[in-house]
Amino acid sequence: MRYKKSFLLLIYAVVFGLNAQAQVYKDPKAPVQKRVADLLKRMTLEEKVGQMVQYPVPSYVGDPKSPDEFVTGSKSQTQELKVLIEKGLVGSVHANLRLKPANIARSIAETFKWLEQSRLKIPFLVGVDAVHGNALAIGATVFPSAINMGASFDENLCYLISEATAKESVVLGQNWNMGPNIEVARDMRWGRIGETFGEDPLLVSRMGVAAINGYQKDFKDKYSMAACAKHFIGGSEPTDGRNNSPTDVSERTLREVFYPPFLAAFKTDVASVMLAHNEVNGIPCHSDSLMIHDWIKSAPGFSGLVISDYMDVQRLVSMHHVAADEPEAFRMAVKAGMDMNMMGPGFFEPILKAVKAGEIPMSRIDDAASRILTVKFKMGLFDKPDKDLLSKGAIADRSVIGSAPHLKLALEAAAKSIVLLKNNKQILPLQAGKKIFLTGPLAANEALLGDWVAPFESATTVTPLKGLKTISGNNLNYYDCGQIEEIDDRKIAAAVSASDGAEVCIVVVGQNPFRSSAPGIKTEGENIDRSSLSLPGKQAELVKQLALSGKSVVVVYLNGGPIADSTVERYADGIIEAFYPGRLGGQAIAEIIYGKINPSAKMPYTVPRSVGHMNSWYYQRTSKFSKLRGKYAMEALENGVTPLYDFGHGLSYTQFGYSEVKAPTTIKKGETFDITVKITNTGVMDGDEIATLFMTDLVSRVTTPAKLLIGFKRVSLKKGQSKVVTFQLRPEHLMFLNEKLLPELEAGAFQFAVGNKKIIVNVKNDK
Numbered sequence: 001m002r003y004k005k006s007f008l009l010l011i012y013a014v015v016f017g018l019n020a021q022a023q024v025y026k027d028p029k030a031p032v033q034k035r036v037a038d039l040l041k042r043m044t045l046e047e048k049v050g051q052m053v054q055y056p057v058p059s060y061v062g063d064p065k066s067p068d069e070f071v072t073g074s075k076s077q078t079q080e081l082k083v084l085i086e087k088g089l090v091g092s093v094h095a096n097l098r099l100k101p102a103n104i105a106r107s108i109a110e111t112f113k114w115l116e117q118s119r120l121k122i123p124f125l126v127g128v129d130a131v132h133g134n135a136l137a138i139g140a141t142v143f144p145s146a147i148n149m150g151a152s153f154d155e156n157l158c159y160l161i162s163e164a165t166a167k168e169s170v171v172l173g174q175n176w177n178m179g180p181n182i183e184v185a186r187d188m189r190w191g192r193i194g195e196t197f198g199e200d201p202l203l204v205s206r207m208g209v210a211a212i213n214g215y216q217k218d219f220k221d222k223y224s225m226a227a228c229a230k231h232f233i234g235g236s237e238p239t240d241g242r243n244n245s246p247t248d249v250s251e252r253t254l255r256e257v258f259y260p261p262f263l264a265a266f267k268t269d270v271a272s273v274m275l276a277h278n279e280v281n282g283i284p285c286h287s288d289s290l291m292i293h294d295w296i297k298s299a300p301g302f303s304g305l306v307i308s309d310y311m312d313v314q315r316l317v318s319m320h321h322v323a324a325d326e327p328e329a330f331r332m333a334v335k336a337g338m339d340m341n342m343m344g345p346g347f348f349e350p351i352l353k354a355v356k357a358g359e360i361p362m363s364r365i366d367d368a369a370s371r372i373l374t375v376k377f378k379m380g381l382f383d384k385p386d387k388d389l390l391s392k393g394a395i396a397d398r399s400v401i402g403s404a405p406h407l408k409l410a411l412e413a414a415a416k417s418i419v420l421l422k423n424n425k426q427i428l429p430l431q432a433g434k435k436i437f438l439t440g441p442l443a444a445n446e447a448l449l450g451d452w453v454a455p456f457e458s459a460t461t462v463t464p465l466k467g468l469k470t471i472s473g474n475n476l477n478y479y480d481c482g483q484i485e486e487i488d489d490r491k492i493a494a495a496v497s498a499s500d501g502a503e504v505c506i507v508v509v510g511q512n513p514f515r516s517s518a519p520g521i522k523t524e525g526e527n528i529d530r531s532s533l534s535l536p537g538k539q540a541e542l543v544k545q546l547a548l549s550g551k552s553v554v555v556v557y558l559n560g561g562p563i564a565d566s567t568v569e570r571y572a573d574g575i576i577e578a579f580y581p582g583r584l585g586g587q588a589i590a591e592i593i594y595g596k597i598n599p600s601a602k603m604p605y606t607v608p609r610s611v612g613h614m615n616s617w618y619y620q621r622t623s624k625f626s627k628l629r630g631k632y633a634m635e636a637l638e639n640g641v642t643p644l645y646d647f648g649h650g651l652s653y654t655q656f657g658y659s660e661v662k663a664p665t666t667i668k669k670g671e672t673f674d675i676t677v678k679i680t681n682t683g684v685m686d687g688d689e690i691a692t693l694f695m696t697d698l699v700s701r702v703t704t705p706a707k708l709l710i711g712f713k714r715v716s717l718k719k720g721q722s723k724v725v726t727f728q729l730r731p732e733h734l735m736f737l738n739e740k741l742l743p744e745l746e747a748g749a750f751q752f753a754v755g756n757k758k759i760i761v762n763v764k765n766d767k
Helices: 002-022 032-042 045-051 075-086 101-115 146-152 155-170 201-219 251-258 260-267 289-297 326-336 348-356 362-379 404-415 464-475 489-498 539-548 566-571 585-593
Strands: 054-056 092-094 125-128 228-232 272-275 305-307 419-423 436-439 476-478 504-510 552-558 574-577 656-662 666-668 673-681 687-697 708-717 722-729 748-754 757-764
Touching: 032 362, 045 348, 045 362, 075 101, 125 362, 146 155, 146 201, 146 404, 155 201, 155 404, 201 251, 201 260, 201 708, 228 260, 228 289, 251 260, 260 289, 289 305, 289 326, 305 362, 326 348, 326 362, 348 362, 404 585, 436 464, 436 489, 436 539, 464 476, 464 504, 464 585, 489 539, 504 539, 539 552, 539 566, 574 585, 656 757, 673 687, 673 708, 673 748, 673 757, 708 722
Parallel strands: 054 092, 092 125, 228 272, 272 305, 436 476, 436 504, 504 552, 552 574, 666 757
Antiparallel strands: 419 574, 656 673, 673 722, 687 708, 687 748, 748 757
16 A cells, blocks of 8 residues: 555656646746757657748638739648648748738638647747848838848848838738848849848948847847848859859858858847858858858857758759758758758658668757747747737737838838939939939839839839829829830830920839749849849930930939949939839939938949959958059050949938048057047038948958948938047957958057048057
């Protein structure tokens, strides 16, 4: 009897212990690490591997009769997904659904109903490519593209846009953004430059951090969503300029140029990192264990998960040929350190089999599952009250989608991100009452929305035509010349004829970034790269013939990557670089043309004169400018090797003067110091100036850039007003990577330039 009682007590203790333990992962007050450890103990191997799988949400799950849907998959695939979710074998779903918001929320909610049937009911990470606003949701706010935000040099604005994007996503149940893209734009032929913040590592780092903070908000806001820094690494400098092509650069270039934005992201606790399509120096990113472990997972501050890009593990077979078949590719990627596979089918069984056979250690699976669960616990997905559960249809209030405050923010962002490149004889701003002729393939086109958007909704988007018509009224005459590829000599002649009586011609030209369901041929974007930097088709000839008819011509560019067209440069009196300014971009363009807004943005990348002048980014090493270097044939006749437009170029309708630059003459090595400068608006119009601080290390053991951006600040000044701007410099700003690729600060002279002013600071050894 005594033994029976002891046995019952033992059973009771075990059961009670398990029950008590079971409460740890459900306890919102318990530390995240303890909650993760507790849940891992309760999960089967199958459930752990299931956390590593992401599946797309079929769009017809929500409403198969909806007229606005883009049906993907099949009913059998939906049933297969339902079974997997009910078994707890899916850790994330991807919801890039081009639907009306209510149908998106309904589709996602349906998958969470399936999840309620699983044993542990571990919440999903719900992915979405909300690249510049949750723009795949029909009617959402389409903000300016990332390259616009780089041109704005406005971190706070980038933060606010990301915050608004998170709100418009989370209310639909989408809680994980596949962005920001913090690649540094290098090869100007590459089609995805519009997704980046530009060519400078500091600019990309600071804008990337602002975006991440805006999305995540330390996960203390009910509208916060996880961010994903992408793509790791070096895909923006492919050997032939094409997306997916190999990257072959030195480790120094990787560490000096491409890695800093990711280090900055890690320090801000970014939830995830996405691997890149490409290979780097012969090793595909998805199988590079050294990169994933040493450069990502061992980096200070990073505790998140590493996810593949779409179908890129399979490309270890079909593109890189480093794996014989897909099961081997999945095993290779997981062993290298990848935690989640973006495209689910085919992944689960080979990984499960490999673990059971001892080919993949259990510790690798536990690491992946714990990282995924850590993100979910940090986000509070286990602790949301019933009213916020996705299984109840997401957060009920969807009024934030396309709301007035968000549209106001989109307009402000467009206005602050449009660059005035050229303004001969001060043709701009236009005076009210002038007779205007408007044409160009993008004047009434959806191209201004950029890539990654839902089908065009003409009623909610302000094109350049709409924006200009609002201001100019009956003084505007418009001619529709068709899509980019439709412009021919006949239409050009018709445009010239239609321009009779106009005082100024405005021609809206550029690129078509749309990937699907849009008129015209896509000319740039993901997997559409360029062999020329000139305007595609006969757009430049349209500009030329209008100019030859005797009229002044203002060109508006809509594009992501640079346009370097010698014909436009010769014949256009004014050039506006609008990039992809979003849903209210046409209003911002019109208000800049008419002077209601003073342009203030600066170029976030260098525009080379042609593809023959590639690799023109500003931070070149000093030897490039040596008189001893070689010369191009006919260099004098080809305007030398200077860029068409420098990084940081941008005109204003007012003028700014720099004076009284101050800094200590000498500092001790390791000291923090300030550089101050007085900026005065000396013109006749209020405006914003972007003050950029560049540094030159005058003598160093390792060659360094002739100049390097180490600070920038945006300053608003009334006409006649002055402000003193302060840049606080820390020791790391003066460091370079030495022979061993380790950060080092040398004593010596450093030159700093802000505006047209320069000053030298001498760094002395402590002794």
